[in-house]
Amino acid sequence: MILAAWQLGRMIARLVVQEVLCERAHAPSDPQECPQCGTPLVSKGLLPRQLTTLLGVIRWKRRALRCPQGCSIGQVTPLDKALGVESHQETSVELKQMACALAVFVPFETAVVLLKRISGVCVSPVAIWGWVQTIGKQAMERLDNEVKKLAESQTPEPEPMDAATAAKPLLVGADGVMVPFRPEKGSPKGRTIWREVKVAILARLNRYTARSGEETARLERRRLVAVLGDIDTLSPRLWLEALRQGVVTASIVVWISDGGRGFWRLFGEWFAGSAIAILDFYHAAQNLWKAASACLDGRTRCARDWFAKVRHQLRHGKENAVLAELKTTLDLNTLPPAAHHTLQKVYDYLLKHSSHINYEKFKELGLPLGSGMVESACKWLIQQRFKGVGMRWSEDGFNYLLHLRLAWVNDRFDALFLPETSPNV
Numbered sequence: 001m002i003l004a005a006w007q008l009g010r011m012i013a014r015l016v017v018q019e020v021l022c023e024r025a026h027a028p029s030d031p032q033e034c035p036q037c038g039t040p041l042v043s044k045g046l047l048p049r050q051l052t053t054l055l056g057v058i059r060w061k062r063r064a065l066r067c068p069q070g071c072s073i074g075q076v077t078p079l080d081k082a083l084g085v086e087s088h089q090e091t092s093v094e095l096k097q098m099a100c101a102l103a104v105f106v107p108f109e110t111a112v113v114l115l116k117r118i119s120g121v122c123v124s125p126v127a128i129w130g131w132v133q134t135i136g137k138q139a140m141e142r143l144d145n146e147v148k149k150l151a152e153s154q155t156p157e158p159e160p161m162d163a164a165t166a167a168k169p170l171l172v173g174a175d176g177v178m179v180p181f182r183p184e185k186g187s188p189k190g191r192t193i194w195r196e197v198k199v200a201i202l203a204r205l206n207r208y209t210a211r212s213g214e215e216t217a218r219l220e221r222r223r224l225v226a227v228l229g230d231i232d233t234l235s236p237r238l239w240l241e242a243l244r245q246g247v248v249t250a251s252i253v254v255w256i257s258d259g260g261r262g263f264w265r266l267f268g269e270w271f272a273g274s275a276i277a278i279l280d281f282y283h284a285a286q287n288l289w290k291a292a293s294a295c296l297d298g299r300t301r302c303a304r305d306w307f308a309k310v311r312h313q314l315r316h317g318k319e320n321a322v323l324a325e326l327k328t329t330l331d332l333n334t335l336p337p338a339a340h341h342t343l344q345k346v347y348d349y350l351l352k353h354s355s356h357i358n359y360e361k362f363k364e365l366g367l368p369l370g371s372g373m374v375e376s377a378c379k380w381l382i383q384q385r386f387k388g389v390g391m392r393w394s395e396d397g398f399n400y401l402l403h404l405r406l407a408w409v410n411d412r413f414d415a416l417f418l419p420e421t422s423p424n425v
């Protein structure tokens, strides 16, 4: 009964819209002149028009005008213009918007099925794919344009934010995720090529006491930045978003990352002057385990005990003691060359990050010690949609959908569907 009523509701809504359009088509309108010769245009009568919308196919008739002098201006349809309907448009904006929103989360074929269920409207996967390409491309171009402006020293407007949110620490982190690509354009043949997508997250850290009495943290106002490209391509995009998220005025900025792949270079480039930086605790501990197993090779029990001790020290504010112990062992020079080399690398690494491993202090400040929250957000952006069974992407196809997904998580999706000059009534 509910579904039948729903269908009836859609039908009535369609009739209402058609009725309103008919009324507007018949309403007297201002006389118009030919843009070429200035002669007043004359009516060709009421001509039919139709549009597929979220309510189904809507049909109406509206007045079409032409130049009596025969200028080649085509037919002029003031009502279409007032409605924001383009001359060759077959689908209404809100239907495209709904279809793209579905495609942000599910494969195109599934989006077709869901859209049919929601609206009763049948569109093809190719149509939805096409809308994603068009709108996603626009989103990408908008962003590229903003990056270009930033390079010309035009800083973006910070996003409006209430005082309570603005007072919270701004957390920044970055990571990489692999995505499967097709080796050749337009062909499903050949072996999958895996390429790394660089992802950064910016969020406000909200600390609160849970019902269990435990102090808990949650990320709010998550904003993601992602790019199929290298660190240098990510860099200006990250800074653009950081400026939007109030990095300049934030009371505390926290950079958190695991060890690898050039992401600390981004920290050095943009945040080193003002931010607290945290090396992911699990990553630091992993390095200590590497040292333990190399130096105490074959003595598993011994290695485990030593690792437990230094890990505890590292976690509880004795990072200097850990460094000193590593240094002493190195100076004794009694290890086999391979083990010595491993230990030296671990020592150098931790020494380089010695101001990023004050975990006791970070804990006191209520900051997270691990980059888990960052990693899960980054994985969500990519994993959930781009790494389904058998999925392989073309560079454009990936980029356009990625930018739609970014717009969605960053709360900028609806803006993509607003016309530049909004005639919507």
Ligand SMILES: [Zn+2]
Residues within 6 Å of the ligand: 034, 035, 036, 037, 038, 039, 067, 068, 069, 070, 071
């Ligand atoms: Zn004319």
